[in-house]
Amino acid sequence: MNPIKKGVIIGDCRLLLGDCLEIMPTIGKFDACVTDPPYGIGESSKRVASRDNLAKPIDYGKFNWDAKPASANCIKLIQRQSRQQIIFGGNYFDLPPTSCWLVWDKQNGANDFADCELAWTNLKKAVRRIYWRWNGMIRRGDDIRQHPTQKPVGVMEWCLDRIPNAQTILDPFMGSGTTLVACAKMGRAGTGIELDPDYFEIACERVRKAYEQPDMFIKPPKRKTIENGNLDL
Secondary structure: OOOOEEEEEEEEEEEEEEEEEHHHHOOOOOEEEEOOOOEEEOOHHHHHHOOOOOOOOOOOOOOOOOOOOOOOHHHHHHHHHHHEEEOOOOOHHHOOOHHHOOOEEOOOOOOOOOOEEEEOOOOOOOOOHHHHHHHHOOOOOOOOOOOOOOOOOHHHHHHHHOOOOOOEEEOOOOOOOHHHHHHHHHEEEEEEOOOEEEHHHHHHHHHHHHHHHOOOOOOOOOOOOOOOEOOOO
């Protein structure tokens, strides 16, 4: 049985609906995996729905996807399927020592958020840090938050800058699609997998908009593409 419930190609990005554990072994290997798996710390619980300090709290929909962390088998599969890895929340998983942690300093101030988020990598480089305020009314960037653990596009672009030779990027926990939006803006070929159909549709819409507003400094991809096409995979 085909594990892919739905597939969409937009530009050089491929979005797949289904269980990443079932899909990953069927789609080949990638230059890199850049992803933010569930950590199992309850960030999908209803307590996060009003964290944005907005007059009208965001309704993030389903509240059970972060009840448990990504399995050890899933992390091992990510390592087998990609040459380079950037895994947010790597401090929650059984991963080998690394010289290169990527540190996102969220400049949160005094609140219940963590000051930083850590991404484990297998890169032979030094630790790097980015400052990117993500909380409150003066946060950086114009991203619209549609997922409780959504990362800013600028932070994911910064991550992709750390792996300049990686042209094919996998995100098996696509969520609202930020990694693929960064791929679209930077001329990389991204493949994302998402289990939840609502977040899958949000990701498709965000990637479409990213291709409608290309970065003028990024050379457009040369490979043949299918715009906004549904795949029978």
